[in-house]
Amino acid sequence: MRALSVTGLVKTFREKSGDVHALGPVSIDVPQGSFLCVLGPTGCGKTTLLRTIAGLEIPDSGSVELMIRTNGRQPVVGYVFQQGALFPWMSIYANVEFPLSARGNIDRITRRQRVEAILDMVGLSDFSSSYPHQLSGGMQQRAALARSLVMQPDILLLDEPFSSLDTRTSQDLQENLRNTWKEAATTVVFVTHSIEEAVYLAGEVVVLGHRPGRIVRRQTIDLPDPRSRLSPEFTEYLVSLRRTFEELVEEPE
Amino acid sequence: MKNRLPGLIIPLLLLLWWILITGEGSDTLLPSPAEVFSILVHPFRDQISTGSLIWSMTVSLVRITLGFSLAVTIGIPIGLMMGASTHVRKFLSLMIEMARPLSAIALLPLSIILFKSETLSQFLGMSYLRYQKHLLNEMQLGMIFILFWGGVFPIILGTIQGVRSVRKLHLEAAKVLGARKTFVFRHVMIPSALPDIFHGLKLGIGRCWMVIIAAEMLPGTNSGIGYLIRYSYQLSRYDIMLACLVIVAIIGAFFSKGLEALGEKSLVLRSRER
Ligand SMILES: Nc1ncnc2c1ncn2[C@@H]1O[C@H](COP(=O)(O)OP(=O)(O)O)[C@@H](O)[C@H]1O
Ligand SMILES: [Mg+2]
Numbered sequence: 450m451r452a453l454s455v456t457g458l459v460k461t462f463r464e465k466s467g468d469v470h471a472l473g474p475v476s477i478d479v480p481q482g483s484f485l486c487v488l489g490p491t492g493c494g495k496t497t498l499l500r501t502i503a504g505l506e507i508p509d510s511g512s513v514e515l516m517i518r519t520n521g522r523q524p525v526v527g528y529v530f531q532q533g534a535l536f537p538w539m540s541i542y543a544n545v546e547f548p549l550s551a552r553g554n555i556d557r558i559t560r561r562q563r564v565e566a567i568l569d570m571v572g573l574s575d576f577s578s579s580y581p582h583q584l585s586g587g588m589q590q591r592a593a594l595a596r597s598l599v600m601q602p603d604i605l606l607l608d609e610p611f612s613s614l615d616t617r618t619s620q621d622l623q624e625n626l627r628n629t630w631k632e633a634a635t636t637v638v639f640v641t642h643s644i645e646e647a648v649y650l651a652g653e654v655v656v657l658g659h660r661p662g663r664i665v666r667r668q669t670i671d672l673p674d675p676r677s678r679l680s681p682e683f684t685e686y687l688v689s690l691r692r693t694f695e696e697l698v699e700e701p702e
Numbered sequence: 703m704k705n706r707l708p709g710l711i712i713p714l715l716l717l718l719w720w721i722l723i724t725g726e727g728s729d730t731l732l733p734s735p736a737e738v739f740s741i742l743v744h745p746f747r748d749q750i751s752t753g754s755l756i757w758s759m760t761v762s763l764v765r766i767t768l769g770f771s772l773a774v775t776i777g778i779p780i781g782l783m784m785g786a787s788t789h790v791r792k793f794l795s796l797m798i799e800m801a802r803p804l805s806a807i808a809l810l811p812l813s814i815i816l817f818k819s820e821t822l823s824q825f826l827g828m829s830y831l832r833y834q835k836h837l838l839n840e841m842q843l844g845m846i847f848i849l850f851w852g853g854v855f856p857i858i859l860g861t862i863q864g865v866r867s868v869r870k871l872h873l874e875a876a877k878v879l880g881a882r883k884t885f886v887f888r889h890v891m892i893p894s895a896l897p898d899i900f901h902g903l904k905l906g907i908g909r910c911w912m913v914i915i916a917a918e919m920l921p922g923t924n925s926g927i928g929y930l931i932r933y934s935y936q937l938s939r940y941d942i943m944l945a946c947l948v949i950v951a952i953i954g955a956f957f958s959k960g961l962e963a964l965g966e967k968s969l970v971l972r973s974r975e976r
Pocket of ligand 2: 495496497531608609
């Protein structure tokens with residue numbers, strides 16, 4: 450069963466200096482409950498793809514269809530920005546509560562329970578009254594993740610959320626995210642330029658070529674949990690995807 | 703090391719002033735600092751039959767509070783609307799740019815025509831106050847209008863600037879988190895705009911202190927610190943005049959600094975993003 454279907458998506462930015470054909474055509478089917486990684490070099494249109502799925506950009510052509518079965522209610526889409534995008538004037542608690550208060554149909558007590566549960570899950574309970582600038586980069590990204598997870602999204606879109614963190618923190622958060630995904634049984638689309646991150650996280654990897662991003666390879670990652678970055682199978686996927694990466698050629702404009 | 707220059711300027715000016723008036727062959731009309739000081743240390747003494755300095759200050763303070771409050775309650779909503787909507791901004795900005803250069807002095811005749819010498823007590827139908835010495839009798843509508851005029855433009859411009867400086871990233875975050883327009887306005891736009899709004903308020907209250915002199919030039923006025931400056935000048939009581947200038951300077955700075963401190967916290971939070 451599909452959660453999301455992207456068909457023939459094309460996006461061109463019209464700039465004064467000329468048109469930038471950023472993406473596509475791209476077609477992807479995302480099965481419900483899957484963990485899909487979109488992997489591609491910087492500037493290939495990954496962010497553009499994700500933003501279009503989230504409705505932040507309007508595509509030139511093609512369509513995005515959410516097909517999640519939600520028993521009649523609107524499907525909830527979570528989105529985590531590359532730079533966190535926490536509201537600096539709100540405490541961590543208020544940031545995480547934001548999507549619940551914004552909906553306006555959840556009572557205060559339920560809100561409190563859900564926010565506290567999520568903060569506990571991402572290990573930020575002790576920082577609920579801190580402000581974003583008082584936290585480290587890794588904690589900020591966890592808070593941003595919590596703010597999306599608290600909505601109990603049917604599908605979660607993440608745009609290189611860990612790319613600005615050091616390796617150690619990034620790996621911790623990857624493990625965290627994969628566990629969360631398994632527990633919450635949600636659908637995840639994760640964008641990254643890091644091959645290792647993709648192999649660690651994904652059930653399936655979709656590789657985009659240089660701009661304008663088009664799919665050059667789809668690869669199922671069949672590794673048992675917990676995944677070890679040192680296992681031979683892991684390395685095999687890594688090398689194989691690296692080869693694909695190096696064969697990518699930049700098209701002349 | 704902390705910069706000590708600002709603290710030194712005031713003693714230096716006092717010294718300069720003292721040298722100027724005591725200097726050999728000085729024929730200045732300026733009173734000495736000591737004379738001015740002796741006025742300031744008797745705030746409850748009647749000065750040239752206008753009441754005490756405290757009374758003059760109170761009258762001016764209440765006038766400014768009224769005018770400024772009006773400027774805030776009208777300026778902020780206008781600024782918010784102009785900041786949030788291109789249509790409203792286009793519609794109003796020409797008008798505002800035309801109105802803005804009209805100084806408070808230029809508006810004196812207009813405010814006389816508009817409001818005659820009606821006071822707040824008359825306006826509120828409290829005519830029984832007429833023969834009493836009551837604050838409301840000192841609040842001429844024309845004055846409040848001039849003070850409002852002086853304060854409102856920096857407030858509008860600051861608010862517009864604030865709303866327009868909202869980061870696109872935060873608007874998009876609010877959108878993907880499911881917030882509707884009014885919620886975004888209340889919880890994203892306004893907090894983002896606060897530092898600039900406070901800056902506008904600070905400039906606005908400063909402007910009010912500048913135009914109080916003009917406002918208190920309205921015919922029929924016989925109270926207030928601005929009036930006292932003019933009246934003491936006419937009577938050549940420069941000691942009182944200078945004392946009033948000192949008071950205006952101090953209270954004005956106090957107000958600006960107060961608003962600055964209020965704005966500081968919101969500014970810190972907005973600018974400390976990574
Ligand atoms: N708003 C925009 N206006 C103009 N060009 C853009 C805009 N957003 C992205 N682009 C261009 O589209 C291409 C793809 O960008 P992006 O989707 O951000 O790539 P990625 O996320 O893979 O690094 C880049 O060349 C970028 O400069
Ligand atoms: Mg990107």
